Amino acid sequence: MAVLVIADHDGAHLRDTTLKVVTAAQKLSSDIDVLVYGEASAVAAQAAAAAGVRKVLTAESAELKADIAEAVSALIVSLAGGYDAIAIPATASGKNVAPRIAAALDVSIISDVIEVVAGDTFVHPIYAGNALETVKTADAKKVITVRPTAFAAVAASGGSAAVEAVAVPAVTLKTRFVSDEKVVSDRPELGAAKVVVSGGRALGSADEFKSVLEPLADKLGAAVGASRAAVDAGYAPNDYQVGQTGKVVAPGLYIAVGISGAIQHLAGMKDSKVIVAINKDPEAPIFQIADYGLVEDYKTAVPALIKALG
Amino acid sequence: MKVLVPVKRVLDYNVKVRVKSDQTGVDLANVKMAMNPFDEIAVEEAVRLKEKGVVTEIVAVSIGVAQCEAILRTALAMGADRGILIETDQDLEPLAVAKVLKAVAAEENPDIVLMGKQAIDGDNNATGQMLSTLLDWPQATFASKVEISGGEALVTREIDGGLQTLGVTLPAVITTDLRLNEPRYASLPNIMKAKKKPLDTKTLGDYGVDAAARLTVVKVTEPARRSAGVKVDSADALVANLKSAGVL
Numbered sequence: 001m002a003v004l005v006i007a008d009h010d011g012a013h014l015r016d017t018t019l020k021v022v023t024a025a026q027k028l029s030s031d032i033d034v035l036v037y038g039e040a041s042a043v044a045a046q047a048a049a050a051a052g053v054r055k056v057l058t059a060e061s062a063e064l065k066a067d068i069a070e071a072v073s074a075l076i077v078s079l080a081g082g083y084d085a086i087a088i089p090a091t092a093s094g095k096n097v098a099p100r101i102a103a104a105l106d107v108s109i110i111s112d113v114i115e116v117v118a119g120d121t122f123v124h125p126i127y128a129g130n131a132l133e134t135v136k137t138a139d140a141k142k143v144i145t146v147r148p149t150a151f152a153a154v155a156a157s158g159g160s161a162a163v164e165a166v167a168v169p170a171v172t173l174k175t176r177f178v179s180d181e182k183v184v185s186d187r188p189e190l191g192a193a194k195v196v197v198s199g200g201r202a203l204g205s206a207d208e209f210k211s212v213l214e215p216l217a218d219k220l221g222a223a224v225g226a227s228r229a230a231v232d233a234g235y236a237p238n239d240y241q242v243g244q245t246g247k248v249v250a251p252g253l254y255i256a257v258g259i260s261g262a263i264q265h266l267a268g269m270k271d272s273k274v275i276v277a278i279n280k281d282p283e284a285p286i287f288q289i290a291d292y293g294l295v296e297d298y299k300t301a302v303p304a305l306i307k308a309l310g
Numbered sequence: 311m312k313v314l315v316p317v318k319r320v321l322d323y324n325v326k327v328r329v330k331s332d333q334t335g336v337d338l339a340n341v342k343m344a345m346n347p348f349d350e351i352a353v354e355e356a357v358r359l360k361e362k363g364v365v366t367e368i369v370a371v372s373i374g375v376a377q378c379e380a381i382l383r384t385a386l387a388m389g390a391d392r393g394i395l396i397e398t399d400q401d402l403e404p405l406a407v408a409k410v411l412k413a414v415a416a417e418e419n420p421d422i423v424l425m426g427k428q429a430i431d432g433d434n435n436a437t438g439q440m441l442s443t444l445l446d447w448p449q450a451t452f453a454s455k456v457e458i459s460g461g462e463a464l465v466t467r468e469i470d471g472g473l474q475t476l477g478v479t480l481p482a483v484i485t486t487d488l489r490l491n492e493p494r495y496a497s498l499p500n501i502m503k504a505k506k507k508p509l510d511t512k513t514l515g516d517y518g519v520d521a522a523a524r525l526t527v528v529k530v531t532e533p534a535r536r537s538a539g540v541k542v543d544s545a546d547a548l549v550a551n552l553k554s555a556g557v558l
Contacts, residue, residue: 068476069449070449073443092468092469092470093469095435095451096439096452097439098436098439099434099435099437099438099439099440099443100442100443100449102405102436103405103408103439103440103443103444106405107405107524108403108404108524109404109434110525111433111434111435111436112433117528121528125433126336126530127321127327127336127430127431128430128433130327130533131329131336131530131531131532131533132530132531132532132533133527133530134528134531135525135527135528137525137526138525139524173448174447174448174478174479174482175448175477175478176476176477178464178475178476179474180472180473180475181472181473181475182471182472183472191470195557220558231489232488237472238454238468238473238489239469239470239472244430244433245427245487245488247470253552253558263323264323270533273557274552274555274557275536275539276548282541287539287541289536290539291539291540292539292540292541292542292548292551294541294542294543294544294545301545304544304545304546305545307545308545308546308548309558
């Protein structure tokens with residue numbers, strides 16, 4: 001049994017998401033190939049160095065670089081014959097393409113896998129993470145998306161896999177790429193950060209969001225996140241959103257500032273190792289899952305915290 | 311232009327779900343059910359496109375138990391023109407739903423299938439992508455903005471790290487993200503009018519689709535509970551605690 005892992009990268013760096021999906025794939029097989037598509041050259045070498053990787057496949061084209069689902073799924077389906085399972089990171093890009101591959105192969109999709117029980121049995125969260133479902137698939141070929149935060153990363157070095165370019169199948173696309181609008185940030189990536197500082201609606205404005213949370217995040221070397229309420233109110237960009245419909249994070253330390261703790265938000269952060277809640281409402285649901293709670297207005301609590309951190 | 315909007319009846323998003331003690335599933339007896347929030351956004355977008363004169367007919371479709379009719383009536387009250395209820399007691403997986411929707415699309419010939427990006431019960435985020443693959447139509451998922459012109463939909467999508475805009479040739483499948491719009495509430499007169507709008511009831515058998523389950527649910531369990539935390543009374547105490555917990 002061999003597994004094809006789809007790499008997550010930005011054209012220059014392999015994200016450690018990929019290394020985590022390799023760990024999940026190792027529970028299925030020791031024969032793991034990694035596919036790097038898009039701008040592959042720099043990233044392929046990094047994937048080849050990852051521990052436990054048998055072979056790195058690369059594929060380059062403009063459509064693949066733009067991550068057009070029709071092109072990406074056609075590529076992966078063309079390779080699927082050689083694999084018993086295809087493991088895809090549960091990122092926006094992975095979720096976009098994985099169900100297409102499953103449908104093209106006429107197999108079920110198993111989304112957001114957090115545990116591999118056996119070669120055909122997987123655990124994944126349902127109902128915003130309020131229940132865990134263990135499912136066994138009857139399909140010969142498995143297509144799964146893997147929640148990276150649920151797995152440790154394999155070592156980024158020590159491997160010496162061969163790199164091999166694969167043919168890009170010709171597809172008549174009905175999709176054209178128009179533009180990209182990336183949010184530029186010097187901070188650690190939200191999904192991979194060891195510390196996350198998140199703000200909610202209580203912060204009241206985009207300026208306040210920046211002026212209160214950024215100094216604290218700087219102090220801790222943290223990524224900044226937000227609740228849906230804060231994003232909807234325009235205090236933070238969309239891709240800061242932590243929750244059922246945003247990103248799922250599991251950092252060592254998660255600090256929730258002015259976040260009440262709706263079910264949908266908790267779905268995105270309740271697997272953090274240590275959760276701190278700063279909220280002036282002692283009845284806020286966030287305190288039910290926080291390891292340490294500080295009932296105080298963030299306006300006094302956050303500056304005091306920065307000061308206490310030295 | 312015709313739009314098909316699939317809608318799903320799910321547990322109301324405010325309800326905290328309870329796992330059954332025998333681990334066979336979650337307890338859905340006597341709990342409030344509602345239209346999946348992402349599907350409300352899809353209905354709203356279809357209605358807005360109709361109000362702009364881009365769309366002429368909106369057909370809402372739901373697959374599930376007889377009570378799904380109430381969800382379809384809600385869609386009709388929001389502005390959909392007619393409904394199709396495909397009745398089944400079977401709990402269908404995304405692949406089976408996509409196959410049924412493909413058959414509905416073959417019958418209805420819509421220019422756009424507009425649907426939620428995920429249902430908040432299964433959290434699969436798969437049906438739209440599967441449907442577009444089966445139909446061999448292009449897809450634009452996680453849409454936060456949709457503009458239709460000249461046989462193409464320009465769709466801005468929410469991706470990790472920002473936004474992406476794609477142009478998809480119609481017919482296409484578009485799945486909605488939260489920020490696409492703010493769904494309207496159905497007014498009482500519209501709720502009354504919706505009762506008179508046409509609603510066809512069909513069965514799974516009418517579509518001759520293989521909807522057999524591929525997955526067996528072994529068990530459904532509760533996630534590990536976090537142990538109760540402590541409240542501290544100052545930032546200094548907080549930092550001291552975090553240091554002793556080893557996270558600072």
